[in-house]
Amino acid sequence: MADVDIWVDGEIITVDDSTINIPPPQPVPVPVPVISRKQIRLWLWGRDLLDLVEPLIESMPEPDRSFSKIEWQESIEFRHDHPLLQALAAAVGLTAEDIEAGFREASQL
DSSP: OOEEEEEETTEEEEEEGGGOOOOOOOOOOOOOOOEEHHHHHHHHHHTTOHHHHHHHHHTSOTTHHHHHHHHHHHOSEEOTTOHHHHHHHHHTTOOHHHHHHHHHHHTTO
16 A cells, blocks of 8 residues: 555645545436427427327316416426426326436437
8 A cells, every 4th residue: 555645634644545535426417408399399299298288288277277378388498397397297107207318318309
């Protein structure tokens, strides 16, 4: 084993490198991308889910229906953790992991 000089509390000390216990670096999570209106619609269409969105929104009670309709029709970008997308995904049996994977895939469209 080799001696290593390290800086501790304002001074350099020499330690045997076998006594240094440095944990391995933790993987940095890759953020889920924000996707465009076109990307989410193409991704849903490719899974035969696009035609389910509007009927699901129409089945919501007011004022959720009107609010969700505006969100769906007028949003320029979509985030995987948006409450509307979470609710729609749950209604068609998609998990949070499915949504994240779908957003990663859709971001490539």
